Amino acid sequence: MVEQARAGQAPRLQLEFAGEWFTLDPSRPFVIGREGDLTVDDNQYLHRAFLEVHHRDGLWWLANVGSRLSATVSSAGGAVQSWLSPGARLPIVFSDASIVFTAGPTTYEIGAHIDDASFSLSTEHRRRSSGETTVMPVGLTELQKLLIVALAEPMLRRDGVGVSELPSSAAAADRLGWTMSRFNRKLDNVCDKLDRMGVQGLRGGVGKLASNRRARLVEYAVSSQLVTRADLALLDDAALRETDED
Structure with missing residues (x-):
């Protein structure tokens, strides 16, 4: 490495x-x-x-x-x-x-x-990171990635700014045109998937509020480049937002 x-x-x-x-x-x-x-x-x-x-x-x-x-x-x-x-x-x-x-x-x-x-x-990892090889070990569905992009949108859109206010679950769900039950179900799914992979701070429990879980998800996704500014285009894909997928 x-x-x-x-x-x-x-x-x-x-x-x-x-x-x-x-x-x-x-x-x-x-x-x-x-x-x-x-x-x-x-x-x-x-x-x-x-x-x-x-x-x-x-x-x-x-x-x-x-x-x-x-x-x-x-x-x-x-x-x-x-x-x-x-x-x-x-x-x-x-x-x-x-x-x-x-x-x-x-x-x-x-x-x-x-x-x-x-x-x-x-050299090998630089080659993989350059786009010559596509590696997506997390295996997110398109809708799971879309959810992360909606939460990370303010941070992805910033230009030389180090502080970003994360949207609430209600605001992110509204951005996607989803019901709160659908949004929460998909948030649970993506957090469970990353938790099983060893990403810390996503498992709910005593003292761990939903807002902290959302913030940790965005923190991990942006710093690891699980989502990037290029993925903002997903928010404009109406057909993808309307897809019914668990």
Whole structure:
């Protein structure tokens, strides 16, 4: 999956959020949250200090210093993806990576860029990701993908914006011309399918509200490129929306 480039001192790391760039100082930690070096948003659901980036042992590390929220970290193209839970940390080793997290109904994305990264995608995976080979391991139906696109529409339509408000289930169902029972049934199906594949945060239960499940679904689908901006065309396919498929 990956090829190691070289060992040595960690090169310059830059973070990009909502069109603003930050060059990190390896001599001190960089804090991301409701307060800190990168103030993401005045969102009551977001920790004051949520993520911390620091330099250690020749590498840049991303640590989750919050107590509730998790983040998804993926390489460009979504070939490699990690779930960063509270208390966990991982090295940032790819030249381009995406850090996506959800606080309440809002999903945020931060880009991480390293000039001379420690690892790169293998030639075989680059060939697969380029479109020469089509790989769809999730096996979503057209309507399941359409549902995800409807929920992710604000995030997919953004241009250089790191914050997106997710639509409610009622708004997404109305966008598709579906009844709420149909929408909820298909949401259950797609979440169950991804949960069986090991995607965390989609299983309902005590303390896990429907809004959080929708946000996690969008977070995973966008960061892994399960849906992309090109899929927005599906929303204009009236025949597809009217298809009766479980």
